Amino acid sequence: MFLAWKEIRYAKLRYGLIVGIMVLVAYVVFMLSGLANGLADGNRTAIDDWQASAIILSEDSNKIANASQLHKSDMDRVTAKEKAGVGIYSTAVEKKNGGEKTNVSIFGTVNDSFVVPKVIKGRLYKTNGEAIVSENLLSEGYKLNQSIKVNDLKLKIVGVTKETTYTLAPVIYLNPSIFKTLKYGSQPTESDPINLIATKGKTSISNQKDQSKLEKMTPETFIENIPGYTPEKLTLNTMIYFLFVVVAAIIGIFMYVITLQKTSIFGVMKAQGVSTGYLARSILAQTFLVGIIGVAVAIVLSVLTSLALPSAMPFAVHRSDWGVYSVILVLVAMIGGLFSMRTVTKVDPVTAIGGE
Template sequence: MFLAWNEMKSAKLRFLLIIGVLTLMSYLVFLLSGLANGLAELNREAVDQWRADAIVLSDESNINLPQSSMTIQAAQNISAKNKAQIAQVLLVARKRGTKIKESVAITGIQKDQFLMPKVSEGRAFNRINEVVADDSLKADGLKIGDKLNISSSDQKLIIVGFTKKAKFNAAPVLYTTLSTVQNIKYGNGNISRKGLINGVVLRDPNFANLKVASKLKLTPIESFIENMPGYTPQKISLDFMIYFLFVIVSVTIGIFLYVLTIQKVSIFGVMKAQGISSGFLIRSVIAQTFLLALFGVFVGFVLTTITGLFLPAAVPIQLNIPVLAVYGMIFIFVATLGSLFSVQTIVKIDPVKTIGG
């Protein structure tokens, strides 16, 4: 470590450039991690707020809430004690008298069940066509009292409150009554379909013991989230980019250190002639790589944190410190692993040939 540190102090510019490259790479890894977490959160944050264990959907829905359909009678026959009925439709809402449009997930629930969100501003809905909206809609100019026109429907909604963290599959949620969603989907006059909902959400750790009808499917909430359209492919793609960056880091640092080792062959030869072992020199190179990676990761983490503070709210980034810490350790490990490219070169150095003997 002493030799590694002293060499870094004597050739500051050379090693600062290497630290700079490692900083940029770690910065990119951390930003991609934050983006992956942020995009995942956009898809699932409303579901996370339910604090549910499972959901019951129709067997033919492909674990997709808007595509599911069941009768209220079938929902009532589910034997779980803590359950909540839910109906949902994905449409476009437009603020009346303006061109402000937003794709929304209009979600019907019962006010006295656990799906009812905590209202952060305004009040809860009390009547048909009143909604509690995700507070991200305020950034689009919507406020309490605004009236919304709904695409493909003659229903008019009015915002009476806002709630935090209510996005479903990246769409802001409008919580309202079951009757409101049924009127939007089927119209006021279609009495025969008013008894239909989309699913039943369960808050029961022992849900696996429940029996449901043959036309229904009981799904753990995590599996439900993973089957949201685009959720898993998007997450896998971003995670793959991060893992591939780790490979690039290992190769890059290996090339840098190999070149540096070649440049120092004569110095290493003299040191070997003085009795310094190959093992000592190898440990010095590994220690040097560890220090370089440590500095690079630290600066990259600081830059990522500062960037996260100044990015606009529209950028879906969420920095998870434990995850970043793990990625930082992996980054340091693969960078140190890259230093092993130089081991064979150090071992093969012949001190006699180096000093011209």
């Protein structure tokens, strides 16, 4: 480590360029990770907030909530410690006096069900003309006790919950009857339509021949089947994995070139009794230092960038993910340094110092 650090300090420009490349690649990794996590959280946060044990949809829905057509009476076929029927509707709201519309996800359920989040301002909804909204909707210019328009209906914001999203949109909770009107209009429909049943505790289902079959799944399975969730996450994560390969290749090429330039120096050191193992460990130590410095700088830059990003851009810092990626980046940098090991082991002291 001593020799590695001394050489880095002596050739600041040379190793500074390698560190700079490491910073740029690591910076892209952390930014892509933040965007991937931001998109994932934007799709799933509201469901995670429920802390449900299981989600139940109609079997023919292909695990997609909007395609699941259930009725409140289907809850009688489900046995669980707690259960809640939820209707889901994606639409847009606007202020009573007009203005730009804001996309929202509406959850229709009774106000005493376990899926309804705790109100941090105001109170729970009671009548059909009332609703509670997630705090992130307020950043769009809405406020407590304000009247809003959803389709052609007027609602009053009577409560605010903590910030949450579903399918990248702020969430509104309201009564099932007003949900029915919003989604199906005033046309006659079967009573109390819902899209899913969320449960807590051990859950069992009674499927009968004369009724539509119900399908139980974990919340994670339900989330993974949200349209766009898995493809978005897989695409961005694949880009991150390719960047790991890029790091190994770039660091390997740079260290190999530098090692070739130092062949004569290694020959002299071997002639003086310095072991090949010591020289090899020195090269690995250099790549380790390059990786550590590059990753540390990239993390600082990524955090500062996240503070400057607009609120409309989904970005989330997951420390555990960044910790794993930091370790991987340092490891692949060291793997890149291994490309130079053969050059070091093959150095002949006599040949390297110009002998015959």
